[in-house]
């Protein structure tokens with residue numbers, strides 16, 4: 001049995017055999033995705049220990065699901081029945097912050113905000129900032145190629161990964177990528193692992209690129225009476241040539257849920273709020289903020305202003321970050337993650353409204369609007385199976401609409417379990433075959449998170 005092997009190979013404190021405790025490692029935040037029951041949870045401290053776990057899984061033909069903080073929204077970290085869950089929570093050391101090379105080397109279990117705070121102490125900045133940054137891990141961010149609020153200007157996780165150390169599906173410990181500013185030796189295998197959702201390798205160390213700390217941001221807020229008007233403002237900002245450092249949308253359902261939970265005193269009298277930010281220093285920042293304000297007004301904002309009060313502006317962004325957990329308190333949430341071209345944002349928001357009406361489903365909206373990355377949140381009352389069926393139909397309609405508008409089924413949350421059908425709709429059969437070939441080549445025993453992203457013929 002794999003448990004016997006791992007008991008002899010790893011210190012006892014690395015293994016969690018108690019089924020009740022193991023169950024708490026069995027799923028991520030995608031409440032709608034099925035989760036299995038693991039035989040064991042392992043919490044390795046070193047890359048060599050990860051290698052022992054992978055090799056034991058290969059010997060015993062047991063599937064292995066790697067888990068960071070379990071904040072994923074696609075079921076990617078959900079356990080497989082009879083499988084092993086490998087938690088990276090003990091591999092949480094920041095190994096190097098190098099201000100000359102502007103890079104950091106971290107264990108995969110380092111929490112995003114902890115890395116950002118450590119970098120800030122040295123005047124450096126790690127940009128990728130998913131709204132889950134207080135909890136999610138760098139390993140999980142790499143495995144999902146996480147986006148975030150400032151990605152509209154600064155790019156996503158992939159843009160910051162220089163090198164990875166990984167354990168492969170054949171149990172080898174290898175280094176991919178480089179520490180240098182440039183480098184084109186061979187295929188970009190580090191890039192291939194980014195976004196592979198634990199299906200191609202277990203990431204055991206991450207080297208990321210850093211930037212110098214940036215100027216304080218100016219915030220512009222706009223209130224709108226419809227999501228479509230807010231969408232028009234997003235398109236107008238793109239057309240005006242402004243690249244905001246954040247452009248986020250949050251609707252009244254989300255604001256009300258956050259306020260009910262955190263009592264933040266958010267007295268927003270609007271159906272939809274758009275929050276734009278500029279971190280350009282000096283007059284350029286003033287120009288960007290003024291341009292965003294004009295775009296808000298011309299798109300039909302009922303109120304718009306540049307925030308004079310940093311605390312107020314921060315509270316609105318905090319509400320944006322807390323929207324998902326706040327809504328989760330109201331009932332099971334099915335999170336969408338479609339991404340469409342900026343010009344199609346108003347039309348996509350209109351179609352989301354139509355999908356809600358046609359399927360009698362309550363949909364709240366948050367969005368990394370500046371990226372065209374929309375997160376309609378489909379909420380169903382607990383235990384209402386008919387509502388779930390309708391919500392599933394709305395979910396599928398939204399995916400079809402996004403593809404119809406030239407978008408993608410997932411902008412940042414990944415395919416996991418929830419978007420496998422969507423992936424097959426988006427990619428051609430030839431490209432699906434390429435995916436399978438890569439999976440078979442790098443994970444020939446099919447033990448790394450099998451069934452996530454793509455399924456192989458049995």
Ligand SMILES: Cc1cc2nc3c(=O)[nH]c(=O)nc-3n(C[C@H](O)[C@H](O)[C@H](O)COP(=O)(O)OP(=O)(O)OC[C@H]3O[C@@H](n4cnc5c(N)ncnc54)[C@H](O)[C@@H]3O)c2cc1C
Nearest residue numbers: 068069070071072076130131132137139140143147198203
């Ligand atoms: C409130 C909230 C806000 C969010 N906001 C954003 C956002 O703004 N942008 C965004 O992109 N996402 C967001 N997410 C989704 C989620 O936080 C991200 O997908 C995040 O990157 C997951 O990190 P994690 O450590 O929780 O990984 P997990 O959920 O534990 O795992 C995610 C996937 O990565 C794999 N994985 C984890 N660690 C490793 C590793 N070391 N090696 C190989 N595979 C690994 C897992 O198998 C799984 O497939 C949000 C989620 C919540 C709950």
